[in-house]
Amino acid sequence: MARGYLEVETPVLGRSGVADAQLAQFALSDPVYGSLYLQTSPEYAMKRLLASGSGSIFQITKAFRQGEVGRFHNPEFTLVEWYGVGYDHLHLIDEACALIARLAPSLMPEARLVSFRQAFRDRLGVDPIDDPTGLLRECAHACLPSTRELVLDDRDALLDLLMSQAVAPHFPTDAMTVITDYPASQAALARINSQGLADRFEIYCGALELANGFHEEANRDEYAARFAAEARKRHARGLPAIAQDERLLAALAQGDFPECAGCALGFDRVLMRALGAAHINDVLAFPIEQT
Amino acid sequence: MSTYSTNEFKNGLKIMLDSDPCSIIENEFVKPGKGQAFNRVRIRNLKTGRVVERTFKSGDTVEGADVVDVEMQYLYSDGEFWYFMSPETYEQLGADKTAVGDSAKWLKEQALCLVTLWNGVPLSVDPPVHVILKVADTDPGVRGDTSGGGGKPATLETGAVVRVPLFINVGDSLKVNTQTGEYIARAKE
Numbered sequence: 304m305a306r307g308y309l310e311v312e313t314p315v316l317g318r319s320g321v322a323d324a325q326l327a328q329f330a331l332s333d334p335v336y337g338s339l340y341l342q343t344s345p346e347y348a349m350k351r352l353l354a355s356g357s358g359s360i361f362q363i364t365k366a367f368r369q370g371e372v373g374r375f376h377n378p379e380f381t382l383v384e385w386y387g388v389g390y391d392h393l394h395l396i397d398e399a400c401a402l403i404a405r406l407a408p409s410l411m412p413e414a415r416l417v418s419f420r421q422a423f424r425d426r427l428g429v430d431p432i433d434d435p436t437g438l439l440r441e442c443a444h445a446c447l448p449s450t451r452e453l454v455l456d457d458r459d460a461l462l463d464l465l466m467s468q469a470v471a472p473h474f475p476t477d478a479m480t481v482i483t484d485y486p487a488s489q490a491a492l493a494r495i496n497s498q499g500l501a502d503r504f505e506i507y508c509g510a511l512e513l514a515n516g517f518h519e520e521a522n523r524d525e526y527a528a529r530f531a532a533e534a535r536k537r538h539a540r541g542l543p544a545i546a547q548d549e550r551l552l553a554a555l556a557q558g559d560f561p562e563c564a565g566c567a568l569g570f571d572r573v574l575m576r577a578l579g580a581a582h583i584n585d586v587l588a589f590p591i592e593q594t
Numbered sequence: 595m596s597t598y599s600t601n602e603f604k605n606g607l608k609i610m611l612d613s614d615p616c617s618i619i620e621n622e623f624v625k626p627g628k629g630q631a632f633n634r635v636r637i638r639n640l641k642t643g644r645v646v647e648r649t650f651k652s653g654d655t656v657e658g659a660d661v662v663d664v665e666m667q668y669l670y671s672d673g674e675f676w677y678f679m680s681p682e683t684y685e686q687l688g689a690d691k692t693a694v695g696d697s698a699k700w701l702k703e704q705a706l707c708l709v710t711l712w713n714g715v716p717l718s719v720d721p722p723v724h725v726i727l728k729v730a731d732t733d734p735g736v737r738g739d740t741s742g743g744g745g746k747p748a749t750l751e752t753g754a755v756v757r758v759p760l761f762i763n764v765g766d767s768l769k770v771n772t773q774t775g776e777y778i779a780r781a782k783e
Binding site: 323325370371372373374375448449450452453457462464467567569 | 622623625627628632647648651652
């Protein structure tokens, strides 16, 4: 990138796993190190570089996620991930949209910014931040008949369901829609802003998520608290426990983590948009079934 | 009985849904990068033929349905049941009107059919895709017309009615596609 970003390379195989309860990591067994993990994204490693003073960095790398196979998923895929030092998420939205527009010129270059709340209000007439879970559940059962038998007691799962199946499918397919201001429960590692919402964004093209980004949280204790919350979710769901990444926490503890924003872009999906491919297999030389 | 996780969902998998045997005809994996994964599945109820859409949380399990497809020879019908025999075990089974349904009009003795069994009981019967059947009734043939344009209805020996070219006569053997119900050609016998 001609924008002052340094290209870096971080390991795809590492000793620490990802905290996120929604991601299943490939765990390998090594006679020397015991469990080793294929990385679900280069986020933790790149943040250690940022904490050690790398300045703005980017990389194009492989990432791996278990159980993710479908029209838009292959267990091994390519991420473009970058962190801009001194920037907030709004600046990174501009960069990400410019990059996507350049890679997929058939898309309209102007992106539409909509808050998470407004997107739900416009489409479903409910407030995803303030409305009670029961109301959101009624809304899901009413607008998605295929979910009527589904037990939806987890608020975030309900929001994920509504966003992916009732809201996003109505986004224009020939332009980018940027969703901002996520509920705090869906902050991942984004900062919480003064409205109590997460400074996180997702870029959609139709219902397809192309990129996700944060104004990055910098506080070590906040990371530890969010890792612990994910660990509790893992425990409650009977998922394998993942030890928190102590090296990342130690790097953050030094207090030199810069003010920055980061973005991860699903390169295969952008390629799908650019080429008009209906299936991710159409942009991979050897999709998983062919390996 | 076996259970299947959504991770094992694929087209053709037979599962139980609302106490009925069903077959998966489409399975879409939907997952926000940072969120809960779902499987949006189109399912055919094998008893009623109706197609419904269901959404499952990824990782949920469902009970498998003991549904198998076996090749069986059609023997005869007594009006209430249609009897089939396995060419391997010589076992005979009767399929009722609900199971045979529209396939009845294509069934000729000895035809090898695909019989779908649920817990050993016939659930549906698929005739061979191509069958050769004699014309039982049709308007007299028009000599010299081989164009195939126009056409007329012909009732076949099994009761099916298909559109045939004008030159076809009573007693002719026809090759017919049972899936589309269309005449293909005259068959030499």
